[in-house]
Amino acid sequence: MRGTLNEQMDTFKRGVAEIIPEDELVYKIEKSIKTKQPLNIKLGCDPSKPDLHIGHAVVLNKLREFQDFGHKAILIIGDYTAMIGDPSGKKKTRPQLSFEETREYGKTYFEQATKILDTKNIEIRYNSEWLSKLTLADLLNIQSKFTVQRILERDDFRNRLQEEIEISMQELLYPIMQGYDSLVINSDVELGGTDQKFNNLIGRDMQRKFGKEPQVVLLMPLLEGTDGSEKMSKSLGNAIGICEPPKEIYGKAMSIPDNLIYKYFELGTRKSKKELDEIKQQLSNPTTNPRDVKKKLAFELVKLYYSEEEAKKSEEEFERVFSKKGLPDEIPEFITNSSNNKLIDILVNSKSVESKSAARRLIEQGGVTIDGEKIADVSYQLSGKKEFIIKAGKKKFLKVKII
């Protein structure tokens, strides 16, 4: 254990949306320092989508901070609950996963999460360990502590009720099961996004109803995706995955709207309070081009998940390809023979576009260049050389070799 109460609280409060209740967290930390006992910090993980993005990283970063002060991270892989589907923020019922799938995804989750977490001070638990053993009588006993009204208070449910969108019985049970996890592992603090507030509070209730000291709920803001409006999520296509290639991370970070730069710094990186203040100041200075601050952000993110070297490379390529309209250093090759040298076919056969109609559209709209020259002729054929560089749309490059 290390760190004073103030050091810990300062760190833990950074970037946080809500601590319920804060004075209990103070109490728990004081107790922990006095008894030299680390706190149990719970984080529930939904293994249904094993591609972690920097939205997930927000909470993982916070968990890492707790670890850095010596507290114990307990990752609950919700393999059992994933078979039900978490209704959080969803208007529709999620697809259910098989037991095998959730196990496999859980493993992937852990592998990716350790890009952020300290592997030493961590405990991984699958909630099937206890949930699968519950008898109907156990479940009835747990359920008897809660009322239908209490569960329906949740705004997801309320909204769906109002909008006449189905809610399945098992979804209703989801918060109960998740809350039960807290009881079993004796969590002192549960981390989550603000969308997890209800679930996490049920955990608090659960512990209290069973005579345990209730957990503190610490909620992190949700990070908007690259589109700047929706919450970051892979299915919305606005996520920056932490396992994506460095150039992708860099490029995607550059595409976020300016007003999110600070938030990304605050929630997505490990910058200190002082550094954050500097960034804030730079951004408010009218002579600063926000692009330059954004470049730092993009650099920082690549550095965080890869290395400084990769970050430099990504930055160089970004400048070359997009600022100077040059070529990336790796271009996929496509080899074709001279009897099939129609541009439109090459675009389709190399899977650069989805269909022939799409290829035609792209050409007609001026989105295709060959060796830097715009081609507007749909029936264009490559000839005269053995090698061509085709650019289709904004991001797709193709090196065509004719044999």
Add this chain to the structure above:
RNA sequence: GGGUAGGUAGCGAAGUGGUUAAACGCAUCAGACUGUAAAUCUGACGGCUUAUGCCUUCGGAGGUUCGAAUCCUUCCCUACCCA
């Protein structure tokens, strides 16, 4: 069990016998402008050997019709109300 309203392209939502590959909005893609921003403007947005041509699409299957997303039969699914 009874009643009512529904199921249309990635999503939302028009259309209720023909000029409908299906209005409109969102999302997406491309172009212009740029900082691969954002905003804005323009265009595209089922597929095909580009054709004022063909094929596939309006929950599934069958039927009526010269012609169906639209009418009929049947099946499946959802919500709401009553019990």
